[in-house]
Amino acid sequence: MDLQARTRYIKDALAEEGFPLCGISPAEPLPGEKEHLRTWLAEGQHGEMAYLARNLDKRTDPCLLAPGARSVISVAMPCFPAREQEAGAPRVARYALGKDYHPIIRNKLSGLLRTLQSLFPEVQGRAFTDSAPVLERYWAARSGLGWVGRNGLLLNQHYGSHILLGELILNIELEYDHPVPNRCGNCTRCLEACPTGALTGPARMDARKCLSYLTIEFQGSLEKTDLHGRFFGCDLCQDACPWNRALPACSEPGFQAIPEILKFSPEQWHSLSQDAFADIFGQSPLMRAGLEKLKTHLSYPDKPETS
Ligand code: SF4
Ligand code: SF4
16 A cells, blocks of 8 residues: 555545544654743742643654554544533533543444554554653644644634544655645634633743643632632633634534532532442543542632523
8 A cells, every 4th residue: 555545545534533634744753842841830820730740752753652663644533522511500611521531432443453453563653642752732733634723723724612622643655735724814703712821922921820620730728719600620711712613513422411410509510429420420521630630620719690
């Protein structure tokens, strides 16, 4: 199979797995990105996410992550939910209404890698989704999946920013794609919509101020923090984005909303036991915050918004 046919085969197989967006770049070190990251970390903007400060070399050189790497395949899966939360339900970021996307995307990519290895025994590689130090948005933008918007997220003109990213780093050469133009234009709606000033400039984000970080990762007290009605995650800068209007609902079964997330009231969350939480939300991203932390979000100055 020649280069072109092999590339086509991989893209078709990924599309069949539910990744309508796929682009490929040559694997090479990223010295410019390394410097940006180093500055961001030195300023402490990553907050308590110490894991972001580890493996700086690997994060900016795919050849260190997967020895012999020649190609970075970026994929994206839409996650815009078919159903919204009911009025009165504490607000959960849309990507977190269904099951945790990490194992879903990783399993699909690992399955494709095994298939490729059975067809082409020389193929070696690794699959990632937010699980290792890969600069996902950089690679996705470079491979033409979209552009990095002023809110720091990857935007695609058909699927907006409600997309989840993954990568396959392979030791084979493939046909490479090209970036697409940034279509933010003069818009600054996301910067204006962010209630905490976490977006400190175009595509620059101070995680310490971000409600997504505070309601998911942060382990300290939020007693004096205005959570602006957020319970788990925050979609406010995405809600403001014109590219997120009228998005198609995603078809991945695992991303369909867990019924209880759509309808649980604050009172039901308060009375939920650990066992019941694990039973209902055992495969949900909400496990990352944990029930006790989530319950405290219901008590802070600005009570979770009801839709
Ligand atoms: S997720 Fe929320 S807090 Fe974070 S940058 Fe966007 S609007 Fe601001
Ligand atoms: S709201 Fe406007 S500036 Fe922000 S990401 Fe969307 S298009 Fe770009």
